[in-house]
Amino acid sequence: SSELTQDPAVSVALGQTVRITCQGDSLRSYYASWYQQKPGQAPVLVIYGKNNRPSGIPDRFSGSSSGNTASLTITGAQAEDEADYYCNSRDSSGNHLGVFGGGTKLTVL
């Protein structure tokens, strides 16, 4: 299956903008979905498709894609955004949602 690569850790000052990236060949053809996971909790879907947010997700979260890179942007990061973030997309066959990135730990300073 294909791989998705994320930076292990990213930090952002409170109120500033941060971009978390996910790279992989499958992203040239398919959108990524993004998940936020806080300690001891299940992942929560925050972005999917071209740039869609589930109900209840603040509009400071947005998604974009270019070439083999998908990005999750948090505009005006809040303390409660400190979490691990995972991307997910289809595998190399294109048939299954079989691949997760390794995750990015976001620290809000």
Place this chain on the structure above:
Amino acid sequence: QVQLQESGPGLVKPSQTLSLTCTVSGGSISSGDYYWSWIRQPPGKGLEWIGYIYYSGSTYYNPSLKSRVTISVDTSKNQFSLKLSSVTAADTAVYYCARGLLVGATRFDYWGQGTLVTVSS
């Protein structure tokens, strides 16, 4: 509001079979378009997709686990289940069930709270 809840033993001995069930409420498991999924996360590590099942019974597994995994569905109980055979300590993880959508904007939109399964004698 769809809810998923995992259940099963929290401790499994090496070489035995891990068995978990996910109960779906707030929606029918027989609804089209959804793939009922198992995903796991070893302590301190990232997420790993195990596989999923369509309500009709069609299954799709992670190639790295395929030889040991069986996912089944019981539409009458609105449940689906995971069996992982010949477990080792490397299978110790929090196991999540989730609802996957493969049409349109693909995603896992609802997740269970997760259940920790420890493999130890």
